[in-house]
Amino acid sequence: MADTYDFRTAERKWQDRWEQSKIYAAPPADDAREKYYTLEMLPYPSGDLHVGHAKNYTLGDAVARMMRMLGYNVIHPMGWDAFGLPAENAAIQRGADPNVWTRENIANMERQVRLMGTSYDWSREIATCDPDYYRWNQWLFLRLYEHGLAYKREAPVNWCPNDQTVLANEQVIDGRCWRCDHVVERRNLSQWFLKITSYADRLLDDLEKLDGWPERTKTMQRNWIGRSEGTQFSFGIENSQSRISVFTTRIDTVYGATYLAIAPEHPLVAEIVTKRQQNAVKEFAESLRSKSELERTSLMEKAGVFTGAFAINPLSHERVPIWVTNYVLADYGTGAVMGVPAHDERDFDFARKHGLPVAQVIVPPGTEDPEPIAAAYVDDGRLIASGDFSGMSSARARKAITQRLAAAGLGEAQINYRFRDWLVSRQRYWGTPIPIVYCEKCGEQAVPDDALPVILPSDVPITGEGSPLARDPKFIETACPNCGGPARRESDTMDTFFESSWYYLRYLDPHNDTAPWNPEFAKRWMSVDQYIGGAEHAVLHLLYSRFFYKFFHDRGWTGESDEPFTRLFHQGMLLYNGEKMSKSRGNVVGIDQTAETNGVDAMRLFLLYVTPPEDTSDWTDEGISGRVRFLGRVWRACEPHFERAAAVDVRALPQAQSPEEKALVRAVHIAAKSAIDETLSRRFHYNTTIAKMDEFINALTGLASRGDSQAVLYAVHALPLLLAPFAPHIAEELWERLGHTQSVHLERFLQPQDAALAVDEITLVVQVNGKIRARLQAAPGISEDEAFERAMQESGVTVQLDGKEVRKRIFVPDKLLNIVAG
């Protein structure tokens, strides 16, 4: 009776052995091979891994294993993004200790990551909630603070009433909290910000350098940064010494300004509003204050109230009314804009509603006189009724007008960015304490480096009401590092995106207790050669990390590049029977479950096979059973031949006799070539590679049942090398049965050879006027003349050519002959 493959036993056995022999640890620094840093975005330890996680880690693992077998010095680490709200919510809901909850989850998920047969270097594992890790969070925060890149100020911020904390702009999705989906409110609060905007130009311009990034991700970052070039200038105010600054990208339309619109929060409102209008303006501002940004923008119509004050257009000297409106944002540009109804859609709407005049100052090129317009004309054109600038094109006028304003000291060319500084403080418990204290005498003080880490206290009551640390006197009350007098600690913690903005550097030097990492290690291993993770981080983690890395680079803490991730790959989602997996739906396919029923090799193959990795794919029970079948066929084809195949030298080509044998050897090399091409091209379409292994197994199954020719024995011996990156356990088991004592994962991948890939016979397609009329079997290298001669003997060809003159012949060697006739 044949020995069958028991995947449960084999998978456990090999995982244990890999563990003991530590074969996946990155080799020492003096290793001469080219380095390759491959990384998957670190997971949040939420409890259990499901096959959706596995899709991501399987891809990363296949890449790591391929690169290792192709001779690179691969570093492939793993860790835990362990701070965050779910742990705290568990505390609120069922009294769990966030630390214990998180540690238990990490232990369970780490077990599951190992269960997937992944090849991580566990000696580099990190958890961001370790004091050994967040100490360096604090240290890095202080470096940013020293350079003026971390600052506290009062500003209108996003407040999630459910999570009881502020949020960064990047964490507000459609006006709602990214975690709990509650509508976010605007509040004026004093908060910590990181000055990411001071890197705006580099973050934008350097996207050009990132050839290995998906275009859509770069576009998203460009849009998010939102660079816009224009002119900032000021209007005088009637009966006042103050001036109102406005920003516009369309200074060419300035003679068409018929009013000025300012945000209700604008500091000048109180000063300029007339007595008569005071109550109306106040009421209007009040009515907006309680509204969320979501309501204030998309849901509300344009509205506004006249302040009673007038501004003077610095160019036309016209007197225009100043209105407070709901459509001007307080924190973009100057918080005030000129209203040009004729040439801006929003202004047009607003003017029509409030009976403000529409003054046309731009006409389409080629037009002389303005015709009455029913909608704003927003394109460039030619200026009219614009003083000296009349007749100019929009583009020329923008330069000329800006110059005139600058000469008069009233304005200048200005670049504005849509994105804002990164709000990093959170009124939550389970995060890194911000290392700042407030002294009654000395004010805001940094905690000295040698007093780090500021330990996050345990045994703090977590109720979900207000900031837990703020209520803990043992934590709050401290001594001023400067004068020693009484002081209070900052009670806010850091946004968890702070930790994940630099973790890839800590992996390189995870046990360093004098620095977050040794720059020498960064010089050796950075940048990350292949980063794999979801597209949802396009403007969050990926933008923050680029900002941090540029800061590190400017300090000399990195290698030459100032970009952390050279190449980026977004894997697609995984559905289950066409539906999103979720606990609430109860349709989650767990790792433990599928490892038990199908085996993790089958799972890995299925995840790589079902679609290209960037596409959304669908887990189905039928689909996975196809891969289980495949592995069964692999074993049954090989099992009878282990003994004789053991003697085969797999690095030398076998003597293949029959066409079937040659085709089998060829199939081996086609599959090997596909695996290598998909890896080095970074396309990672291993679905096609595995399809070629299917073809190979189909060929082998037929031949292997009929004897043990050299070709069959060769194929059996080559198979584990091909399977190793994708189905690492069965590959190892086969390799052992073939008499090897060293792991197959330490072997070099099978090198495709031209001799094996060559064919004896090709099919030459014969077309007449581009339509296929015959196929010729021929030796490779058949000449055009010979092909033509043979084609003319094919009835399918001659029938089509009947009575026609051959005008032209297109010949693609070994592929096609197209006879053009007419």
Added chain:
RNA sequence: GGGGGAAUGGCGGAACGGUAGACGCAGCCGCCUCAAAAGCGGCCGGGCACAACCCGUGUGGGUUCAAAUCCCACUUCCCCCACCA
């Protein structure tokens, strides 16, 4: 409103401008079996006289000897950003 991407059998998907539908799933037929499962072998876009031939990669044009592939317009879907002045 702005931007990015996609569209191929019943399904997932293959296809350097050169044999469309590889490979798998589902389905159908056969072998094996007392039977079933498993396994093994075969069929599997549509039309037809089942051979020849014709049609066929969202729609309509174009470039080319040749288009799923390149270009233009349109339709539908997905994703991102959206009173950003």
